[in-house]
Amino acid sequence: MTDLSQPAAGVQPDDTAASVPPPLWLLAELTYRCPLHCAFCYNPLDYTDHSRELSTAQWIDVLREARAIGAVQLGFSGGEPLVRDDVEVLVEEAHKLGFYTNLITSGVGLTDQRLGDLKAAGLDHIQLSFQDSTQQLNDFLSSTRTFELKQRVAASIKRHGFPMVLNCVLHRYNLPHVGKIIDMALAMGAEYLELANTQYYGWAHANEAQLMPTREQLEEAEAVVAHYRRTHGERCKIFFVVPDYFEHRPKRCMNGWGAVFLGVAPDGVALPCHAARGLPGLTLPNVKETPLREIWYESDAFNRFRGLHWLKEPCRSCEEKEHDLGGCRCQAYLLTGDAANADPVCDKSPFHETVVKVVQRAASASAAATVAREQPILFRNDANSRKLAAAAREPDVTVISGGSGAKP
Numbered sequence: 001m002t003d004l005s006q007p008a009a010g011v012q013p014d015d016t017a018a019s020v021p022p023p024l025w026l027l028a029e030l031t032y033r034c035p036l037h038c039a040f041c042y043n044p045l046d047y048t049d050h051s052r053e054l055s056t057a058q059w060i061d062v063l064r065e066a067r068a069i070g071a072v073q074l075g076f077s078g079g080e081p082l083v084r085d086d087v088e089v090l091v092e093e094a095h096k097l098g099f100y101t102n103l104i105t106s107g108v109g110l111t112d113q114r115l116g117d118l119k120a121a122g123l124d125h126i127q128l129s130f131q132d133s134t135q136q137l138n139d140f141l142s143s144t145r146t147f148e149l150k151q152r153v154a155a156s157i158k159r160h161g162f163p164m165v166l167n168c169v170l171h172r173y174n175l176p177h178v179g180k181i182i183d184m185a186l187a188m189g190a191e192y193l194e195l196a197n198t199q200y201y202g203w204a205h206a207n208e209a210q211l212m213p214t215r216e217q218l219e220e221a222e223a224v225v226a227h228y229r230r231t232h233g234e235r236c237k238i239f240f241v242v243p244d245y246f247e248h249r250p251k252r253c254m255n256g257w258g259a260v261f262l263g264v265a266p267d268g269v270a271l272p273c274h275a276a277r278g279l280p281g282l283t284l285p286n287v288k289e290t291p292l293r294e295i296w297y298e299s300d301a302f303n304r305f306r307g308l309h310w311l312k313e314p315c316r317s318c319e320e321k322e323h324d325l326g327g328c329r330c331q332a333y334l335l336t337g338d339a340a341n342a343d344p345v346c347d348k349s350p351f352h353e354t355v356v357k358v359v360q361r362a363a364s365a366s367a368a369a370t371v372a373r374e375q376p377i378l379f380r381n382d383a384n385s386r387k388l389a390a391a392a393r394e395p396d397v398t399v400i401s402g403g404s405g406a407k408p
């Protein structure tokens with residue numbers, strides 16, 4: 001296994017700094033706190049271990065430093081960013097700095113008053129998440145009663161004149177509802193609909209056996225999306241990306257490690273990708289101790305998988321390496337135990353069989369029924385997070401689902 005605690009052989013920070021473009025996209029994860037408990041949440045399983053949040057002044061410093069090195073797009077996310085009462089202050093500062101700002105929210109806490117204040121502060125865009133087009137499944141998957149509230153919030157967002165993206169994470173439970181989800185987005189006047197097939201990191205990885213769809217479900221959903229694009233493409237732009245597990249080649253993850261994306265976690269840890277926190281041995285720098293410019297250009301964490309220098313076989317000699325840069329590092333780690341391996345989604349990877357087996361198990365009705373019976377969904381909540389964090393420290397601690405384990 002590659003030792004991630006050591007700098008890559010032959011790479012000096014100065015070699016890369018001259019050729020590295022600036023980050024374009026800053027994602028400010030303001031908090032891990034969230035009133036929802038989504039089964040597919042991308043926050044780290046042990047998020048309760050990282051709960052000390054940056055102050056307003058520290059976030060303002062992050063925004064200024066990021067803008068100074070060239071970042072232009074800014075997402076405020078979480079958790080639920082609106083559990084903090086300083087979002088309006090941060091939006092105002094970001095607007096003054098010239099960022100294009102996007103609020104990524106579950107809708108909980110987005111009152112008319114706050115919408116008006118955010119508009120006055122200069123917020124450009126809002127992304128509102130739904131879990132499904134039905135109240136039953138929306139509320140089951142988030143383990144909350146939030147469907148009606150989200151509907152009211154969507155109407156308020158439009159009343160305040162914001163461009164709106166509706167986001168819905170897809171998996172085996174709601175893929176059959178894709179047509180209804182699109183109808184819902186059209187009825188709400190969304191300009192964009194992001195049908196985001198589940199990425200299996202964080203809580204989604206823990207629930208992968210429950211959430212993984214069948215190939216037939218995906219193909220049917222794709223056909224529905226294609227129909228709506230033909231008939232309603234002018235009114236609402238629909239994004240639908242087939243999940244990696246069903247492909248033979250990986251995606252160019254984050255458009256390249258340390259290429260365009262710079263995330264900052266609630267506690268100030270800088271992230272080259274959303275899930276980088278889960279990679280063992282990678283020392284992630286913190287904005288409280290290191291200037292953002294130094295983090296982006298010089299830190300080992302951001303240089304570790306930047307470009308092509310670090311690739312191992314079969315990627316190193318592969319003619320497609322410029323295209324996908326070896327795929328996703330977190331997926332490589334989760335499925336092969338080594339973040340420097342080829343993403344096992346690739347059929348040239350010696351570990352590709354692990355992905356094939358996951359897809360085959362999802363396709364087997366009897367295997368899916370066994371999973372549903374024996375492995376209740378692990379909902380994202382503080383109690384489960386604390387147990388998982390303890391289990392990571394002491395492997396004999398048993399983690400039990402805090403969710404109902406009930407079926408929708």
Ligand code: SF4
Nearest residue numbers: 034036038041079106
């Ligand atoms: S995925 Fe769900 S639980 Fe996770 S931050 Fe978003 S709304 Fe909260």
Ligand code: SF4
Nearest residue numbers: 315318320321326346
């Ligand atoms: S071997 Fe590596 S570089 Fe080649 S296609 Fe597969 S993941 Fe991409």
